[in-house]
Amino acid sequence: MGYFSEIFQVGKSILVGMGITLRYLRKPSTIVTIQYPREREQLPPRHRGLHFLETEKCIMCFICAKACPVDCIWIEGSRDGAVEGSHVGDKAWITKFTIDYGLCIYCNLCCEPCPKDCIHMGQEFDFAGYTRLSMEKNLLTGKPYTEEDEAQVVRSRSAIVTLEAETKAKKAAEAAAKKAAAAAAPKPAAPPAAKPAAPSGEKKPEKPA
Amino acid sequence: MSEPPAQVDIVTSLTGAFPALEALPTAIVYPALMLVGAVIATLFVSLFGLFAIWLERKVMAHIQCRLGPMEVGRHGWLQTLADGLKLLAKEDLIPKDADKALFILAPIISFTGAFMLYVVIPFGRDVIAADLNVGLLYLAAVGSVEVVGIIMSGWSSNSKWSLFGSMRAAAQVVSYELPLGLSLLPVILLAGSLSTRDICEAQAGWFWNWFLFANPFMPILVVIYVISSIAEVKRAPFDLPEAESELVSGFHTEYSGMRFSIFFLAEYAALFGVSAIASLAFLGGYHTGIPAIDGIGGFLGGLVGVATMIVKSLCFVFLQMWLRFTLPRIRLDQMFHVCYKVLLPFAFVALVGVAVWQSVLPDRSLWFLPR
Numbered sequence: 292m293g294y295f296s297e298i299f300q301v302g303k304s305i306l307v308g309m310g311i312t313l314r315y316l317r318k319p320s321t322i323v324t325i326q327y328p329r330e331r332e333q334l335p336p337r338h339r340g341l342h343f344l345e346t347e348k349c350i351m352c353f354i355c356a357k358a359c360p361v362d363c364i365w366i367e368g369s370r371d372g373a374v375e376g377s378h379v380g381d382k383a384w385i386t387k388f389t390i391d392y393g394l395c396i397y398c399n400l401c402c403e404p405c406p407k408d409c410i411h412m413g414q415e416f417d418f419a420g421y422t423r424l425s426m427e428k429n430l431l432t433g434k435p436y437t438e439e440d441e442a443q444v445v446r447s448r449s450a451i452v453t454l455e456a457e458t459k460a461k462k463a464a465e466a467a468a469k470k471a472a473a474a475a476a477p478k479p480a481a482p483p484a485a486k487p488a489a490p491s492g493e494k495k496p497e498k499p500a
Numbered sequence: 501m502s503e504p505p506a507q508v509d510i511v512t513s514l515t516g517a518f519p520a521l522e523a524l525p526t527a528i529v530y531p532a533l534m535l536v537g538a539v540i541a542t543l544f545v546s547l548f549g550l551f552a553i554w555l556e557r558k559v560m561a562h563i564q565c566r567l568g569p570m571e572v573g574r575h576g577w578l579q580t581l582a583d584g585l586k587l588l589a590k591e592d593l594i595p596k597d598a599d600k601a602l603f604i605l606a607p608i609i610s611f612t613g614a615f616m617l618y619v620v621i622p623f624g625r626d627v628i629a630a631d632l633n634v635g636l637l638y639l640a641a642v643g644s645v646e647v648v649g650i651i652m653s654g655w656s657s658n659s660k661w662s663l664f665g666s667m668r669a670a671a672q673v674v675s676y677e678l679p680l681g682l683s684l685l686p687v688i689l690l691a692g693s694l695s696t697r698d699i700c701e702a703q704a705g706w707f708w709n710w711f712l713f714a715n716p717f718m719p720i721l722v723v724i725y726v727i728s729s730i731a732e733v734k735r736a737p738f739d740l741p742e743a744e745s746e747l748v749s750g751f752h753t754e755y756s757g758m759r760f761s762i763f764f765l766a767e768y769a770a771l772f773g774v775s776a777i778a779s780l781a782f783l784g785g786y787h788t789g790i791p792a793i794d795g796i797g798g799f800l801g802g803l804v805g806v807a808t809m810i811v812k813s814l815c816f817v818f819l820q821m822w823l824r825f826t827l828p829r830i831r832l833d834q835m836f837h838v839c840y841k842v843l844l845p846f847a848f849v850a851l852v853g854v855a856v857w858q859s860v861l862p863d864r865s866l867w868f869l870p871r
Contacts, residue, residue: 309822
């Protein structure tokens with residue numbers, strides 16, 4: 292290229308480039324950034340964000356906890372009646388339902404086997420904290436798990452034990468009464484079902500593996 | 501050339517405005533009024549710096565499909581203030597092996613060089629700190645003081661990157677002094693004076709009296725001036741001395757906090773300075789280009805003049821920002837090629853052309869209209 296044609300080409304390409312940048316400068320519609328904390332991107336519906344729980348549908352079957360490959364789901368509660376600080380589920384009174392996001396791998400394997408379809412992957416994705424405890428989310432309240440929550444769970448544990456003992460005694464008494472009635476009027480009757488064993492019984496042999 | 505100009509500076513214009521000052525002894529009034537002028541100029545430079553940094557970030561962001569600062573104030577207009585306060589609150593670091601005296605002096609000299617440009621920039625017929633009769637020569641001289649500070653900063657930092665940056669800065673600024681000076685020489689031919697105020701006065705009247713339209717060579721000279729002034733203030737695409745990606749940030753790598761912000765302010769002071777020179781040399785300075793508006797006298801007229809000057813300069817500032825975010829940084833050899841093989845010959849040809857034009861067709865504007 293000759294000297295002058297090169298200068299002409301350079302000048303022309305600079306003008307073309309400036310035209311392009313001016314076009315972008317003048318068009319607000321080309322802006323691709325969002326003001327993050329205030330504006331959120333619309334995530335796809337199947338996005339695997341932080342979980343949320345439809346507590347009133349939960350039967351506390353522990354299937355999600357059992358399915359979890361990293362054991363980050365913690366569930367406590369009673370099936371025998373309300374205790375202090377429990378949240379009402381479907382014939383279950385749940386005192387603790389947390390997911391430790393320090394462990395969670397967002398694999399969705401807890402949501403798939405849920406028989407009541409009550410645990411879901413949500414749209415939230417920003418979860419940060421200063422302590423290990425704050426990495427745990429309390430799905431019953433939808434807030435980070437706190438020391439107070441933990442203290443409440445510990446307090447309700449003894450209540451659950453006494454409640455379960457009472458219920459067992461009551462059931463035993465009922466069964467005895469029924470047996471006595473059956474002895475009085477002989478009739479083939481099915482023996483009353485024992486208290487349904489929590490699936491944690493099944494879980495135990497798996498754990499050491 | 502209209503009436504023979506009286507020597508005007510901030511002292512005569514302020515004593516004209518406040519006759520009570522004349523009663524006081526000159527030995528007190530003169531330094532005091534000079535100090536007032538310096539404070540006003542410092543305030544102006546600082547406020548312009550605040551505004552220009554915000555504007556630059558906004559222009560950059562919008563060209564790059566972003567929004568830029570949005571949090572502090574409406575559309576982030578206070579962002580620069582917040583950043584400035586943050587920089588002021590930072591620890592004052594001086595590297596262990598640095599040459600302390602030079603290290604401390606460097607940003608001050610750099611800023612002084614940029615700040616001294618404002619002495620002869622006329623913001624209005626009577627709004628000028630000092631109307632030197634060698635104004636344009638003075639501008640060319642103090643314009644290169646800044647590079648002394650930059651060489652000092654690079655040397656005293658005792659860092660490879662800083663030294664590379666300042667050597668590049670020295671080579672670049674010294675080289676681009678030539679096309680810069682040559683592109684301003686024809687202005688002196690046209691105005692017949694070196695005084696910045698006389699240059700503006702020579703462009704009075706309708707806007708076709710502006711030197712930009714004086715003859716077919718002037719538009720070329722404006723382009724040469726703009727290119728070499730960008731190189732002079734070391735901004736993209738001539739930001740080799742800073743070269744973010746290769747030299748970290750060049751001569752101010754080791755600077756932080758307050759000293760860094762002084763360098764930053766010096767850059768923006770020089771940016772406005774060269775833009776103001778462009779507007780006074782080619783676009784009529786404080787003249788709006790419409791005689792009826794320029795005829796307004798008194799305080800209002802002065803205000804119009806100041807506003808006109810600032811608006812024209814801001815157009816050049818915007819042009820420099822626009823170019824910065826359009827073009828990538830050029831190589832060192834390309835930078836010298838542009839300076840010595842393109843700008844310099846063109847400037848010489850244009851200078852000779854203007855001289856010939858002045859002797860053959862003097863007193864013509866827009867190439868044919870009588871002045």
